Amino acid sequence: MEVLTVDPANLLSPAASSSSLSQQEVATKIKQTHSLTVLLKHCSEQLLAEYVRHQGEPFSSPDFQPPAMAVPGLPSPSVPPEAWLALSDGKRLWHLAAAYAALPGLLGSVRRQQAELNPLASELHRQLEAAARQCRGLAGNLERIMGALGVTGPPPPSSSLGGPTTGAFLAKLGGYHVCRLHRDWAMRSHEALGLLRTKYPL
Amino acid sequence: YPAGRPDHIRDCSLMFFFFVFFFAADPAVISPQDPTLVIGSSLTATCSVNSDLHLKAEDLYWTLNGRRLPPESYKVLNGTTLSVALANLNGSRQQSGDNLVCHSRDGSILAGSCLYVGLPPEKPVNITCWSKNMKDLTCKWAPGTEGETYLHTNYTLKYKLRWYGRDNTCQEYRTAGQYSCHIPKDLALFTPYEIWVEASNRLGVAVSEVVMLDILDVVTTDPPADVTVSRVGDLEDQLSVRWSSPPALKDFLFQAKYQIQYRVEDSAEWKVVDDVGNQTSCRLAGLRPGTVYFVQVRCNPFGIYGSKKAGIWSDWSNPTAASTPRSDRVPGVCDPKSGEQNTTLRRELKQFFGWVKKHAYGCSNLSIKLYDQWRVWLQKSHKTRNQVGKDPSPIPYRGRRAGSSGPSGPGGTARTPPPPPTHSSAAGIGRNRLGR
Numbered sequence: 001m002e003v004l005t006v007d008p009a010n011l012l013s014p015a016a017s018s019s020s021l022s023q024q025e026v027a028t029k030i031k032q033t034h035s036l037t038v039l040l041k042h043c044s045e046q047l048l049a050e051y052v053r054h055q056g057e058p059f060s061s062p063d064f065q066p067p068a069m070a071v072p073g074l075p076s077p078s079v080p081p082e083a084w085l086a087l088s089d090g091k092r093l094w095h096l097a098a099a100y101a102a103l104p105g106l107l108g109s110v111r112r113q114q115a116e117l118n119p120l121a122s123e124l125h126r127q128l129e130a131a132a133r134q135c136r137g138l139a140g141n142l143e144r145i146m147g148a149l150g151v152t153g154p155p156p157p158s159s160s161l162g163g164p165t166t167g168a169f170l171a172k173l174g175g176y177h178v179c180r181l182h183r184d185w186a187m188r189s190h191e192a193l194g195l196l197r198t199k200y201p202l
Numbered sequence: 203y204p205a206g207r208p209d210h211i212r213d214c215s216l217m218f219f220f221f222v223f224f225f226a227a228d229p230a231v232i233s234p235q236d237p238t239l240v241i242g243s244s245l246t247a248t249c250s251v252n253s254d255l256h257l258k259a260e261d262l263y264w265t266l267n268g269r270r271l272p273p274e275s276y277k278v279l280n281g282t283t284l285s286v287a288l289a290n291l292n293g294s295r296q297q298s299g300d301n302l303v304c305h306s307r308d309g310s311i312l313a314g315s316c317l318y319v320g321l322p323p324e325k326p327v328n329i330t331c332w333s334k335n336m337k338d339l340t341c342k343w344a345p346g347t348e349g350e351t352y353l354h355t356n357y358t359l360k361y362k363l364r365w366y367g368r369d370n371t372c373q374e375y376r377t378a379g380q381y382s383c384h385i386p387k388d389l390a391l392f393t394p395y396e397i398w399v400e401a402s403n404r405l406g407v408a409v410s411e412v413v414m415l416d417i418l419d420v421v422t423t424d425p426p427a428d429v430t431v432s433r434v435g436d437l438e439d440q441l442s443v444r445w446s447s448p449p450a451l452k453d454f455l456f457q458a459k460y461q462i463q464y465r466v467e468d469s470a471e472w473k474v475v476d477d478v479g480n481q482t483s484c485r486l487a488g489l490r491p492g493t494v495y496f497v498q499v500r501c502n503p504f505g506i507y508g509s510k511k512a513g514i515w516s517d518w519s520n521p522t523a524a525s526t527p528r529s530d531r532v533p534g535v536c537d538p539k540s541g542e543q544n545t546t547l548r549r550e551l552k553q554f555f556g557w558v559k560k561h562a563y564g565c566s567n568l569s570i571k572l573y574d575q576w577r578v579w580l581q582k583s584h585k586t587r588n589q590v591g592k593d594p595s596p597i598p599y600r601g602r603r604a605g606s607s608g609p610s611g612p613g614g615t616a617r618t619p620p621p622p623p624t625h626s627s628a629a630g631i632g633r634n635r636l637g638r
Binding site: 054055056057058059061065066067117118119120167168169170172173 | 229232235236265267268269295296297298299300301303309310311312313314315316354356
């Protein structure tokens with residue numbers, strides 16, 4: 001596993017990042033971001049449960065097996081755990097940043113679709129909005145950490161999120177995939193930030 | 203870290219995408235897509251699989267809301283198309299639509315369509331409106347159907363001035379319950395409005411009857427402000443209630459009438475005082491002594507701008523609590539009962555204390571008041587024996603000596619008055635007595 005060494009000289013040089021943080025500040029930021037991932041893990045589980053509840057069977061049945069579906073701009077983090085752990089911190093952060101750049105927009109689309117499909121499900125709408133907000137927060141935190149560690153970020157997501165209007169069933173299915181990916185990425189980010197925390201203790 | 207993306211990162215992103223299937227085209231198509239149907243109707247749907255999948259119509263099956271549909275209702279239309287016949291459909295189980303799904307034999311989902319089965323809306327009824335302080339209008343209504351329509355129903359409140367053409371639509375919904383709307387401004391007075399509610403869902407529209415009203419006829423106010431409830435001297439069966447008229451209608455010529463309701467603390471039954479008129483105070487009589495009462499006041503702004511009509515009663519003010527004095531008042535807590543003052547014994551004691559003050563050093567705080575205090579304590583402790591827990595705590599004595607002297611034997615502590623308090627606490631007691 002490649003180990004990223006933090007060179008204090010790099011941190012302070014303007015070429016390395018837009019912001020310069022001390023070792024202490026980086027560690028604090030990592031700890032804070034780790035706490036955010038704990039929140040995200042919890043909320044994303046709740047969101048998925050709330051979502052399937054409103055779509056009806058078969059979505060809400062425990063053995064629901066959806067057909068795989070490509071969600072534009074958001075890869076599935078279904079990399080075997082060993083491969084994920086084998087990546088360097090920088091690469092992991094890069095993938096996380098890419099995912100969390102795309103998730104807020106996707107969650108927003110789901111919220112708009114659910115406003116049509118389930119207009120009275122106010123709790124679901126609230127959770128979808130909160131999830132998008134939390135993802136934006138995490139994206140911002142990741143950007144700061146990557147800047148401090150000198151890791152280049154991914155390109156911004158393509159703005160082509162809206163496709164042709166799909167039927168109701170496909171909308172339900174698409175929303176399911178977004179919510180599930182949101183949960184999967186929350187678990188991954190929690191893992192990754194946990195690892196970072198041990199490397200940059202306070 | 204070098205600026206450009208190194209090769210191994212590109213490889214990793216490929217690795218991610220490897221695990222995601224890309225469907226170039228949909229595996230199957232269901233027709234019709236997202237139909238809307240009336241309860242009890244029938245439907246025939248078809249599932250056509252994409253020939254690339256090499257699946258046959260016989261390999262398919264249907265589910266509705268997760269439940270497998272019986273094969274007897276299936277029909278093979280051609281090599282790649284299977285139909286299903288649904289009869290006598292029930293109302294949709296969820297508002298997002300029933301999920302009709304076409305599966306391949308191994309259970310995987312090929313396509314889906316959402317069914318919306320319900321009833322058209324009924325005319326909304328019971329439209330009632332009120333204006334708070336003549337500034338706005340809030341209306342609420344009830345949906346026409348007793349039961350459900352199973353389909354999401356949208357309600358729109360509309361209004362227009364009676365003799366002018368333009369329809370307006372209310373924007374702020376659910377301000378006073380689920381079926382309500384609030385019009386915040388631009389309302390004319392002294393001229394009638396027409397108000398109605400439209401209900402619509404996927405199956406149709408229903409319009410309520412039109413209600414006609416003048417804002418001035420449905421005015422209500424905030425509840426009265428500064429409601430205070432206090433005792434009437436020592437009177438044990440009365441309380442005095444005072445309030446001020448709601449501030450918002452200060453500028454309008456109106457006469458307010460008020461109503462009071464009150465109840466005892468542990469009862470749910472309110473008593474209403476109706477004939478309060480337009481005073482801002484009232485005395486409640488015939489109450490139970492030593493009881494906590496909750497009191498509320500409300501206001502009706504009638505006679506606005508000289509009209510004779512009553513308005514709408516405001517909400518009740520927040521409850522204010524007060525208690526009536528106890529009937530078995532302990533004498534001497536405030537003033538000693540007149541009877542006590544004239545006994546011979548007392549007169550003699552008074553003289554004694556006067557003498558003690560003059561001739562005994564260190565007893566300057568002794569006075570007849572102390573004797574009265576002692577008598578008060580005596581009465582209270584006498585009662586405590588009979589009514590446990592009801593009396594307030596006895597006057598605090600500091601420095602009470604344990605094992606106090608007294609004529610009675612063991613076990614008679616209740617009957618034995620305590621020794622007079624020590625010098626240091628006497629002043630405290632005097633203060634307690636007078637400070638009430």
